Amino acid sequence: MSIVVRTISDDEFDSAVRASVLGFGDHASDELLRVARSDADVGRTFGAFDGRDIVGTTVTRTSAMTIPGGTAKLGFVDDVAVLPTHRRRGILTQMMRAQLDQMRECDESLSALSASESLIYERFGFGIATWYHRWKIDRRHTAMKIPPNGGGYVRFISADTAREVWPKLHAKVRETRVGMVHYSENYWRAALWDAEFQRDGATEFFHVAYIRGDRIVGLCTYRRRERTILVFFLLGEDAEVEAELWRYCFGIDLTLEIQTWPRPTDDPLPWRLEDPRRLERSLIDHMWLRLVDVKEALVSRSYAEAGGLTLRVHDEFCPWNDGTYLLEVGQGGAECNRSQREPQVELGVSDLGAAYLGGVSFSNLARAGRVKEHAPGALASADRMFKTERQPWAMEL
Ligand SMILES: CC(C)(COP(=O)(O)OP(=O)(O)OC[C@H]1O[C@@H](n2cnc3c(N)ncnc32)[C@H](O)[C@@H]1OP(=O)(O)O)[C@@H](O)C(=O)NCCC(=O)NCCS
Incomplete structure (x- = not known):
């Protein structure tokens, strides 16, 4: 039977999410369906239909990207999956076709995605525009030769406050760095969701703010797994603030190691360290x-x-x-x-x-x-x- 690719209708949304999660090798929980629904844009969610069954999905997030001198409309490609029963018969190719045609109709001059494997997307005209570093450092070697001077202090904040301030801080900082993507509030809600199954044996998120005057000018969101601190997001309005947040992370007692991703390849932090070789960096293609x-x-x-x-x-x-x-x-x-x-x-x-x-x-x-x-x-x-x-x-x- 031939495969039909089209945008889904509202009552097909749950089936599309189930198919997407199945394509990534898992089962969709009721909670996941509920959160996914809060971020639903059915007019930009494509399903590949084998009869009435959805066997492939891809979603376009209506977004924007910081480019040199301004901002460009962006179709961000997300949740690309084809069921293992239907792979390698051109379904992704069909979905990409429909998705890029729709972006053109929507006057989105750019499209971006983060690839699960680097072999897949060049054939569709995507090239690696940003890279990032993963960091790993033994806490005993985190001394800074040039200590930061952010002029403020660090405080824990609640998950609710973090959900409120992360989008604002990110919106401010993204104007200063080419390549940063503009995320919707729903996207942030999903990113900071922090469900049990996302923790992989680690703690709930801790959220720490760097406060200068009466303003939050930096944020760090992390978990702890045994004696390792896993930094998920760390962002500051300037380099001093980010270094202050690193100093905080490096100072957490009863831990042996700090890991983080994704950091800019030109992040100044290594240049502050006394022993920069101890900061292990691995390079990954990103946008x-x-x-x-x-x-x-x-x-x-x-x-x-x-x-x-x-x-x-x-x-x-x-x-x-x-x-x-x-x-x-x-x-x-x-x-x-x-x-x-x-x-x-x-x-x-x-x-x-x-x-x-x-x-x-x-x-x-x-x-x-x-x-x-x-x-x-x-x-x-x-x-x-x-x-x-x-x-x-x-x-x-
Ligand atoms: C990746 C995925 C979506 C590909 O779907 P698909 O329908 O099998 O892809 P297509 O049949 O349209 O393949 C198009 C081409 O890409 C190649 N390709 C697709 N996936 C590939 C992969 N993972 N590695 C290498 N090549 C791949 C195919 O061989 C084919 O090449 P050809 O045109 O030279 O024959 C599917 O395998 C999948 O769902 N994987 C698990 C989830 C995932 O990784 N999603 C991507 C998130 S970014």
């Missing part, structure tokens, strides 16, 4: 970015340098993007139009997605054999234009 509308995405970001660039972009999965573009950046901003000129740089749309936020240079992608330079100096010029002050990063939950 996979796809330009749903290449022209719109290129005009809407700002650039570090004025210049002109002719780009040949290959895009098989979204053929409306395929072609040659002239990007011209001047005092008044960027212009981008289709062009008949000979391309200076040739690349696939997934590589443009990887370089879009400045996380990797075009030259490095060329050294990896992914990008071609047809005019000497074009790659160096592209690198200077797309460069961003800090590494892109997203605090995914």
Whole structure:
């Protein structure tokens, strides 16, 4: 029987959630269904139907992403799953098709996702735009050579207060870091839900606030498992505040180790430590970015340098993007139009997605054999234009 992919109706929502959880190898509890329902957007939830049975799901979260110089509309891809009974017969491909077509109709110039495996999404035009570090450190080696001076103090706050202040703090900080995703209140509710089955043998969440004057300017949410502190989210309005929260975590008695994820690859904390080698860091690919509308995405970001660039972009999965573009950046901003000129740089749309936020240079992608330079100096010029002050990063939950 052929598979039909379409958005679900309201009365199909629970079946879609059950199928999604089953696709990830688990059973959906009543509590999970209730929480999922609070964040439901059935018009953006796709089901793959084998007859009346839902055998695959994917959800688009209507969102936005901080890009250089502003914000872009984002279709965030979530809850992608196909039942083990129906894998490898093109259902994900069918769902991606429907999902990206809908994003185009919704004028979302960008799409992003966090991939369970790095083999899956390049074929659909996604490239790795942000990376993060996992950290692990033995508490005996956490002394700071340069102690922080945040000008405030740390206090425990209740789970209710944390639910109220996390979205506000994140909204403030996300403006300052390219790659950060704008999360809805419902999304936060789900992220801080803290059900027993999510704890994996660890404690409930502890929430700690860093307070300066009468304002909360930093937050840390963690669990303890035996003698390890597991930091889930740690964010501050500035680097001093974040270092103060780390000092707090490093100072918790009766623990041996601190683990955390995901941290920016250019986080300054290692540079404060007396013995930085003791901070074990492992690198993971994080936000996979796809330009749903290449022209719109290129005009809407700002650039570090004025210049002109002719780009040949290959895009098989979204053929409306395929072609040659002239990007011209001047005092008044960027212009981008289709062009008949000979391309200076040739690349696939997934590589443009990887370089879009400045996380990797075009030259490095060329050294990896992914990008071609047809005019000497074009790659160096592209690198200077797309460069961003800090590494892109997203605090995914
Ligand atoms: C990942 C998943 C959604 C793929 O669904 P699917 O319907 O089997 O995918 P498709 O048949 O459309 O595959 C499309 C292509 O991707 C490849 N592919 C899909 N999943 C892959 C994987 N996990 N590893 C490597 N390649 C994969 C397929 O081989 C196929 O390649 P081809 O076109 O060259 O033949 C499904 O296996 C699944 O639900 N896995 C468990 C949950 C999960 O990991 N979800 C993703 C969250 S980001």
